Amino acid sequence: MIDFTFSPEAVDLRERVRAFCSEKLPPELRRIGFMENDHPPRRLMDEWQRNLAEKGWAAPRFPAEHGGTGWSDELHYAFEREMALNGAPRPDSAMMMIGPTLLQYGTSEQKSEFLPKMLNGEQRWCQGFSEPNAGSDLASLKCRADVDGADYILNGSKMWTSDGHTSDWMFGIFRTDDSGRKQHGITFLLLDMRSPGVTVEPIVTFGHRHNVNQVYFDDVRVPTANRLGEEHQGWSVAKYLLTLERFGTAEVSRSLSTLERLKQHIHSEFPEKSRSIAHTLLLADLVRAEAELMALEATEARMLFGEDGVEELGAEASLLKIRGTEIQQRILEIAHRVLGDEAVVKRPDGNEEVPRLSCYAADARFNFRKTSIYAGSNEIQKNIIAKAVLGL
Numbered sequence: 001m002i003d004f005t006f007s008p009e010a011v012d013l014r015e016r017v018r019a020f021c022s023e024k025l026p027p028e029l030r031r032i033g034f035m036e037n038d039h040p041p042r043r044l045m046d047e048w049q050r051n052l053a054e055k056g057w058a059a060p061r062f063p064a065e066h067g068g069t070g071w072s073d074e075l076h077y078a079f080e081r082e083m084a085l086n087g088a089p090r091p092d093s094a095m096m097m098i099g100p101t102l103l104q105y106g107t108s109e110q111k112s113e114f115l116p117k118m119l120n121g122e123q124r125w126c127q128g129f130s131e132p133n134a135g136s137d138l139a140s141l142k143c144r145a146d147v148d149g150a151d152y153i154l155n156g157s158k159m160w161t162s163d164g165h166t167s168d169w170m171f172g173i174f175r176t177d178d179s180g181r182k183q184h185g186i187t188f189l190l191l192d193m194r195s196p197g198v199t200v201e202p203i204v205t206f207g208h209r210h211n212v213n214q215v216y217f218d219d220v221r222v223p224t225a226n227r228l229g230e231e232h233q234g235w236s237v238a239k240y241l242l243t244l245e246r247f248g249t250a251e252v253s254r255s256l257s258t259l260e261r262l263k264q265h266i267h268s269e270f271p272e273k274s275r276s277i278a279h280t281l282l283l284a285d286l287v288r289a290e291a292e293l294m295a296l297e298a299t300e301a302r303m304l305f306g307e308d309g310v311e312e313l314g315a316e317a318s319l320l321k322i323r324g325t326e327i328q329q330r331i332l333e334i335a336h337r338v339l340g341d342e343a344v345v346k347r348p349d350g351n352e353e354v355p356r357l358s359c360y361a362a363d364a365r366f367n368f369r370k371t372s373i374y375a376g377s378n379e380i381q382k383n384i385i386a387k388a389v390l391g392l
C-alpha cells in the first residue's frame, strides 16, 4: 500500500517551485503552457532553461556531477507535478531523451561536450528516427551512414522531425549494414544540423501548424567520434531512449492540471442552478475521466516508488503511454465540448495571464491526437505488452 501524502520535504519543495515559477517563469510562456501549446518559441524556452540552470533545476534527474539534484524519487515526482500545475513548459527533449541516453551510453568526452550545453539551453535537439517508410516498423529504416575514413557519410531522409527547423543538433539512427537482421546494422549518431548537405523542409499539419519536418541528407559528414554506442548496435541505444520517451508521453501531471482548470471553468461559467441536461452529462464524463486519471496516477506512483516498483521500465512505460494519452485526449475532447462553438475561435486579446479555455480547446484537442501516434503508436504499445507481459 502506498501512502500518497507528500512528506514535509516534498511539500516544502512544491512551495519553492511555486515561488520560483511566479518569479522566473516568463508570463508569456506560462500562458502558452496553459493553452496546451507544446512548441513555445525558442527565445522563451531558452530564457526559461537559463533560469532553471541558474537555480540548479535544469535536469534534476541527472547525476549530481552532471548538474542533477540527487533528490529522492518522491521529490522528483513532487517537482514535476508542481511544474506542470504552474504551467511550466514540458522539459526539453534533450533532458527527457538524449541527455539520459548520453549518460547511459556516451563516452566521457561526449558527456562533457554535450551535457553542459543541453543544460543551459545553448543546444536544442531533435529526434531523427522515423522515415517515410519506417515508422511503426522502425527497424526497417534505410537512411544510410557509410564509413569514409574518420567520418560517416549520410544519405537519405528522416520524416516527422519535431522542431527540426529550430534545433541545433539531431540524435538519429542510421543504416550501416543491411546484411543481417534488420535490427542489426543500425548505428546511433549525433549530428550538427548546420552540417553541409542537411536540408529541412516543413510539414504543415492541421491548423496551419509547423512543428514537424522532413529532413534530407545529401552526403552529410558526421565524425565517427559522434557515434553513441557501438557501430551496428544502435538499436539497443534507440530502444533505451524510446522507453524514456514513452514514459514522458503519459503526461499525468499535465492532465491533472488541465482537468483542474476545466472544472474551475465549469463551476464559474455554469453555476449549478443554470446547468442544462447537456452540462450534467458533460460533468458525468468529466468525473469518469477524473476517476481514470486518479487510477493512472496511482499506477504511475506505484511503478515509480511502490514496493512492487520496477527497476527498469519496459512494458510498464507502454501501459502508461496508452492510458495517459487516451485520458489526455478524452479531457481535451470534453474541454472542446464544454466550450462548443466558442472553442473554434481564438481570442484576439491573448494577453491575460490565464486565458479562458476557449482560446485553445479546439486547437489542443486536435493537436493532441498526435500523442497516440508518436513515441510508437498505441497499437504498437499493445503489441509490446502482448509480447512482454502476456508472452503472446
Ligand SMILES: Cc1cc2nc3c(=O)[nH]c(=O)nc-3n(C[C@H](O)[C@H](O)[C@H](O)COP(=O)(O)OP(=O)(O)OC[C@H]3O[C@@H](n4cnc5c(N)ncnc54)[C@H](O)[C@@H]3O)c2cc1C
Binding pocket: 126, 127, 128, 129, 130, 132, 133, 134, 135, 136, 137, 159, 160, 161, 162, 163, 212, 370, 373, 374, 375, 376, 377, 378, 379, 380, 383
Ligand atoms: C506530430 C508528430 C510528431 C512526430 N515527431 C517525431 C520526431 O520528432 N522524430 C521521429 O523520429 N518521429 C516522429 N514522429 C513519427 C512517429 O513516431 C510515427 O508517426 C509513428 O511511429 C507511426 O509511424 P507512421 O506514421 O509511419 O505510421 P505507420 O507505421 O504507417 O502506422 C499506420 C497505422 O497502422 C498501425 N500499425 C502499424 N503497424 C502495426 C502493427 N504491427 N500492429 C497494429 N497496428 C499497426 C499504426 O498504429 C497506425 O495506426 C512524429 C509523429 C507525429 C504525428
